[in-house]
Amino acid sequence: MSATTAVRRVGHRLHSRLHYRVRRYGVEGVCLLLGLAIVIWSLTPIYNMWLIALSLHGDIFSGDLWPSNPSLESFRVVIYEDFWYLARFWHQFGNSFYVGLMVTFLTLFIGSLASFTVGRMRLRNGWMLTNAALMTYVIPASFLAIPIYRIMQIYGLGDHLVSVIMALTTFATPYAIFIFSQYGKSIPMELDESARIDGANPWQIYFRIYLPLMSPALVAVGTYALLLAWNEYLYNFLLLSSPESMTVAVALAQFLNSDESPWNYMMATAIIYALPPIILYYGFRRHMAAGLTMGGVKG
C-alpha cells in the first residue's frame, strides 16, 4: 500500500464526513424552518382571538400587534353575565353541556344496540342497515336543514332542546355503528355462545359481556359525539331561538346581529366556549385515536 493511496483514503473519509454533516444540518435546518412555518400558520388566528379578547373596546381595530392596554375586562363581563347578549350565559353553557351529554348517551345506546343486533345476533340482511348508516354518514348534514326545521315543528319540538338532541344523535349514530361493528369483530363469538349456554338472555349478553369489552370503542365514539354536539352550529341556530333554550354557539353568533357589537366580549365568549372541547380533546387524545383517525390500511 503506497503512501498516496493512504492519503487519498483519509482525504476521502474526511470529505464524506463533511458531506454527511452538511447534509444532516441541511435536513435539520429545513425541518426547523418547516416547523416554524407550521407554528405561525397554526397559531396566528388563535393569537388574534386573544389579542381582541384582551383589548379594550376602543383599541380593537387600532392596528396594534399586541394589546396596548391588556385587560381582563371582557372575561369579567362574560363570567358575570354583564352584557345583554350574555345575560343567560351560564344557563346556556349548561344547555350546551346537557345537549352534549344527551347526544353522547343516546348515540352510544342506540348505536351499540344496533350494532349488537347486526353483528352478534346474526341478523339477516344486517348489511343493509350498515349501508344505510354509511349513506347517512356521507351525505352532508347541512343539506337536510330545511326539511328538518319544518319537521321539528310538525313534531311540536320547535325551540326545544330535544329537537337538537335528536337531530345531532341522528347524525352521530351512523359513525357509532361503523366503529362498533368494526371493533366488535375482534371480540370472539365463543363468549356469547358460552354465556347463552349458561342461560343468559340477549340483554344480559349485551350488558354484561358486549358493553364492557367494547369500552375502548365506547370512549372513542363518546368523545366524538360530545365534540360534535358541542361544536355544531347550524342546527343549534335553526332549532333554538329563545335565550332560555339557546346553547353557547347560538349565543356567540348573536353578536353578529349588529355591526357595532363589542367584539372583545365576543372573543372572550369564544375562548371560554372553545375551552371544554380543547380540554376534552387533549385529555382523550390517545383514546380517540383508536377510532377517530380512520387509520389502519387493511386492504
Add this chain to the structure above:
Amino acid sequence: MSSTTQPIPHYIRPWPSGWTWRPTWFGGLHGSERSWAIAFFLPYVAVFLAFIVYPVVYGIWLGSDPELYAELFGQPRYLTTVLNTLLLVGVGVNVKMFLAFLLSGFFVIPNRWIKALLVLYMLPWALPALPAFLSLHWMLIGYGGFLNSALETWFGIAGPIWFNSYPLALSANILSYIWKWMPFWTLVFVAGRMAIPQDIYEAAAVDGATGIRRFTFVTFPLLANLYLICTLLSTLWTVGDFTTAYFVSSGAPALQTETLATFGFRMAFDQGYPRVGIAAVMASLPLLVPLTILLMRRVQATEVQL
C-alpha cells in the same frame, strides 16, 4: 327415475343457481331471541325513519316542482354559488389532502420536538369551527385587522381589503377551510403511515429503494387507497360546507362568495323561499350520488376502517 334426478333447466329457476330462499330479517332467529332482536333494533330504526327518511322524503316532495329549477337557474347568484362550491371542493379539498399527505411524512419523523409540534398543530382542529372562523374573519377584515396591521408594521405593505374583492374573499374562505381541516387529515395519514410495517421498508431498502424511490414505489402505493377514500369522503362533506362561507366571508362582497349550503339557507330563512332553497341543494344530487356510490364501493372493496 331418471326424469326426477335430472337437473332443472336454468330458465325455469326463479333465481340464479346457488340462491336459496331464506326468511328475511329476523327469520333466522327463534322465539324470545327474535323479540329481543326486534327490541334492540327498534331505537335505530325509529330514529332513522323519523329524522332521516321523513326529512328526505319531505325535502324531495318540496323540491319536486320543475318550475323551481327554472327559477333557480335563472338566478345569476346561483351560478356563482355553484362555481364557488366547485372551487372550494376542487381547490380546497385537493390542496388540503395533498399538503396533509406531505406533512404526515414530516410528522412521522421520530423526534421529540416534532411530536410536540404535532400536538400544537392539531389545535385548529380541536377548536370549534365557529370561534375559529370568527377569529379568521376579524383577522382579515382589512384596515385594523391583524393581518394587514402585521403587513404594514413589518413589511410596510398596505394590505388589501380582503372581503371587498371576489377572488380575495374566495381565497380567504378556501385558506380558512384548509387551516381548519388539514390537521385532521394529516393525523389520518400519520396513522396510515404508522400502520405500514417496518420490515416492508427494510426489504425495499435491500432491493435499493431508498429516498424518493421508497416514496414512489412503497409508501404511496400502500397509501393510495386510503388517500382516495379520504379525498372522496372529504369531498362529500365539503360540498355541504356551511360554516366557512357563512362566517369567514359571510358571503361578502355582496353575497358573491356563498356556497350551496349557505345559499339554500339564506333562500329559505332570510328570504322566505324554502322551496328554492331545497331546489338549490337538490341540484347537487347529480354530483353527490355518483360520489357516494364510488365511495361505498371503494370502502367495501378495500375494507379500510372508517
